[in-house]
Amino acid sequence: MLEIKNLHAEVDGNKILRGIDLTVRPGEIHAIMGPNGSGKSTLSYVLAGKEDYEITEGSITYNGVDWEELGADERAAAGMFLAFQYPIEIPGVATMTFLKTALNAQRKARGEDEISTPDFMKLVREKAKELKVTPDMLKRPLNVGFSGGEKKRAEILQMSLLEPSLCVLDETDSGLDIDALRIVSEGVNQLRSPDRSMIVITHYQRLLDHIVPDVVHVLSKGKIVKTGGKELALELEKNGYADYVDEEAA
Amino acid sequence: MNAPAKIQETNAEQSLNAQFDAIFAQTTQKNANQRKQAWDAFKAKGIPHRRVEEWHYTDLRSKMNDAFALASKTTPKAEALNGAGELKTYRIAIVNGRYAPKLSSNQEVAGLSVAETSGVLEAQLGTDDAMASLNQALVQGGISIKIDANAKIGLPIEIVRYTDGSDISSYTGTSVEIGDNAKALIIESFEGDANAAYQSNALTEVKVGDKADVHWLKLQVESPKAQHIETLSVELGAETNFQHFIYNEGSALSRAQLFLEFKGECTHAGLRGTSLLKDSQHADITLFVNHAVPGCESREYYRAVVDDKARSVFQGKIIVKQAAQKTDGQMMIKTLLLSDTAEINAKPELEIFADDVQCAHGSTTGDIDEDLLFYLMARGIPEAQARKILVLAFLSEAIEEFEEEQCVDLLEAMTRKWLHADDLVSE
Numbered sequence: 001m002l003e004i005k006n007l008h009a010e011v012d013g014n015k016i017l018r019g020i021d022l023t024v025r026p027g028e029i030h031a032i033m034g035p036n037g038s039g040k041s042t043l044s045y046v047l048a049g050k051e052d053y054e055i056t057e058g059s060i061t062y063n064g065v066d067w068e069e070l071g072a073d074e075r076a077a078a079g080m081f082l083a084f085q086y087p088i089e090i091p092g093v094a095t096m097t098f099l100k101t102a103l104n105a106q107r108k109a110r111g112e113d114e115i116s117t118p119d120f121m122k123l124v125r126e127k128a129k130e131l132k133v134t135p136d137m138l139k140r141p142l143n144v145g146f147s148g149g150e151k152k153r154a155e156i157l158q159m160s161l162l163e164p165s166l167c168v169l170d171e172t173d174s175g176l177d178i179d180a181l182r183i184v185s186e187g188v189n190q191l192r193s194p195d196r197s198m199i200v201i202t203h204y205q206r207l208l209d210h211i212v213p214d215v216v217h218v219l220s221k222g223k224i225v226k227t228g229g230k231e232l233a234l235e236l237e238k239n240g241y242a243d244y245v246d247e248e249a250a
Numbered sequence: 251m252n253a254p255a256k257i258q259e260t261n262a263e264q265s266l267n268a269q270f271d272a273i274f275a276q277t278t279q280k281n282a283n284q285r286k287q288a289w290d291a292f293k294a295k296g297i298p299h300r301r302v303e304e305w306h307y308t309d310l311r312s313k314m315n316d317a318f319a320l321a322s323k324t325t326p327k328a329e330a331l332n333g334a335g336e337l338k339t340y341r342i343a344i345v346n347g348r349y350a351p352k353l354s355s356n357q358e359v360a361g362l363s364v365a366e367t368s369g370v371l372e373a374q375l376g377t378d379d380a381m382a383s384l385n386q387a388l389v390q391g392g393i394s395i396k397i398d399a400n401a402k403i404g405l406p407i408e409i410v411r412y413t414d415g416s417d418i419s420s421y422t423g424t425s426v427e428i429g430d431n432a433k434a435l436i437i438e439s440f441e442g443d444a445n446a447a448y449q450s451n452a453l454t455e456v457k458v459g460d461k462a463d464v465h466w467l468k469l470q471v472e473s474p475k476a477q478h479i480e481t482l483s484v485e486l487g488a489e490t491n492f493q494h495f496i497y498n499e500g501s502a503l504s505r506a507q508l509f510l511e512f513k514g515e516c517t518h519a520g521l522r523g524t525s526l527l528k529d530s531q532h533a534d535i536t537l538f539v540n541h542a543v544p545g546c547e548s549r550e551y552y553r554a555v556v557d558d559k560a561r562s563v564f565q566g567k568i569i570v571k572q573a574a575q576k577t578d579g580q581m582m583i584k585t586l587l588l589s590d591t592a593e594i595n596a597k598p599e600l601e602i603f604a605d606d607v608q609c610a611h612g613s614t615t616g617d618i619d620e621d622l623l624f625y626l627m628a629r630g631i632p633e634a635q636a637r638k639i640l641v642l643a644f645l646s647e648a649i650e651e652f653e654e655e656q657c658v659d660l661l662e663a664m665t666r667k668w669l670h671a672d673d674l675v676s677e
Contacts, residue, residue: 048624049628050624051624052620071633073628073632073633073636075628081628091647093639093643098639101631101635102626102631109630141643162629
């Protein structure tokens with residue numbers, strides 16, 4: 001279970017998160033919506049442990065572990081996965097090599113045996129096929145020359161291989177056409193399970209037609225200003241964020 | 251009264267005086283003239299220092315405290331020589347400057363001939379550099395390699411240059427002639443006793459004919475206490491492809507100077523390299539690329555990874571003569587500085603006299619990209635391992651452009667070893 005209490009965080013001295021309270025139980029999907037600049041991506045980076053994102057007040061615990069004590073790599077080994085809004089291109093690093101290195105690093109951190117190459121190849125091929133990630137993409141350097149849609153599919157492939165228990169999807173729908181959105185959503189839905197928590201960050205209700213959340217939060221100016229069921233997303237789609245932004249301003 | 255102030259000779263220069271006198275006393279008449287000319291040319295300049303523009307960042311005069319005694323002839327064990335490692339090659343061993351036939355291959359290879367020489371080179375040098383002159387004054391031995399026109403040499407030609415002993419210096423001279431339409435891969439290693447302090451000075455002249463295809467890999471893996479100076483002078487014929495790569499890992503102080511001239515049109519030269527430096531190593535790569543004729547293409551792409559208090563120096567000058575229209579020259583220097591005390595001096599230069607050319611140069615220097623590092627760590631890869639992956643990736647990009655698969659594999663293996671990155675999964 002993820003518990004965020006009164007979380008304040010800043011980047012380069014800019015206060016971005018101003019007191020977030022959020023609890024996500026195993027099996028739940030929470031959507032976080034909000035206008036540009038409300039702190040959605042910052043929340044995802046703070047959860048994943050990016051340097052320069054400093055917690056100034058409050059706490060994050062995951063399954064009872066103080067999240068602040070762990071580095072980004074240790075959080076990943078403990079079950080955290082961030083699907084990046086802009087997956088990074090890394091020339092010179094082969095995709096397959098990267099996937100295997102990441103999987104084995106996590107296994108090692110958990111005291112498990114490394115996966116054998118044949119088992120690994122079989123696993124990747126199966127998952128890649130489901131997500132329409134072509135063998136050609138796997139041969140290229142990590143994310144290099146991938147289209148926006150290919151990058152997002154590759155992110156979900158990583159998620160499906162690494163089998164995290166806490167998934168944060170940062171605007172995974174941005175830059176996707178209708179077909180790619182469907183493929184990515186199906187990939188995510190397949191990972192829904194009673195012991196996996198997900199936080200889906202998005203601007204648009206569209207993604208939530210495919211990945212149906214249990215709870216929807218509205219983030220504005222670094223705070224959750226409204227929490228509701230999935231119908232809240234529809235209301236936002238109709239009326240925009242103006243009500244919440246104004247409310248804050250007033 | 252108006253005589254120019256004489257710079258006082260250094261300890262090293264005084265040792266060199268005695269060494270030259272000894273060598274000169276026993277040299278043949280024919281070589282005597284050449285040695286004397288070379289010595290006079292050296293004496294006029296002395297050991298290069300920071301007020302000599304080409305040596306500004308590598309003040310050899312202050313770094314070369316002494317000139318070690320000239321190495322004598324020895325026969326090390328074959329196992330001492332690494333060369334190109336496991337690769338099957340035609341080996342030419344040079345020990346302490348001299349050809350070592352017992353450590354070399356002796357089978358016949360069609361189109362290839364190798365002969366021992368005095369090391370005094372007959373051809374005109376493409377340079378009047380003082381250390382190249384010093385090489386010719388003191389040279390102890392050498393070889394000439396000839397590859398016949400139309401010969402396609404299937405085996406890599408491996409030249410292992412080994413310095414055997416400590417507190418010694420070796421000088422070697424090599425001439426290479428590659429005929430028209432010939433094809434060859436040359437892998438040259440510079441090495442010596444681990445932890446021995448020595449000085450090696452190599453001068454190599456290469457003439458390549460028309461329509462030839464030459465790949466040349468230099469592995470500089472001298473002892474970490476060595477001082478290494480190498481001068482390579484290359485002339486290329488028409489429609490030729492010449493690819494050169496320097497892997498720079500060894501030596502306390504190294505200087506690789508490459509003088510390349512296009513003599514025939516429509517030729518392509520790729521000059522690349524990686525420098526992997528740590529502790530207080532100082533490595534200098536200096537290029538002069540002379541586009542003297544039209545329609546040639548040159549690529550100068552070098553990457554360096556510099557850690558601790560090490561210093562990487564790159565100087566590259568592309569000259570485009572007035573006649574050399576349609577020249578295409580691109581130079582790019584990329585450096586990763588892994589510590590706050592690491593240093594890079596990059597000086598790419600263009601000197602263009604023709605008006606219809608495409609030339610560019612650039613240089614980037616930085617630390618490991620934090621966003622890349624975070625991406626890898628967010629996937630569970632510990633920081634130390636993630637950093638190695640990124641350094642390896644940075645260097646691999648340059649290595650892969652060499653396009654000789656067996657060399658790419660060799661270079662990547664050497665790079666991994668340097669990084670202590672055996673824990674990284676290979677492809």
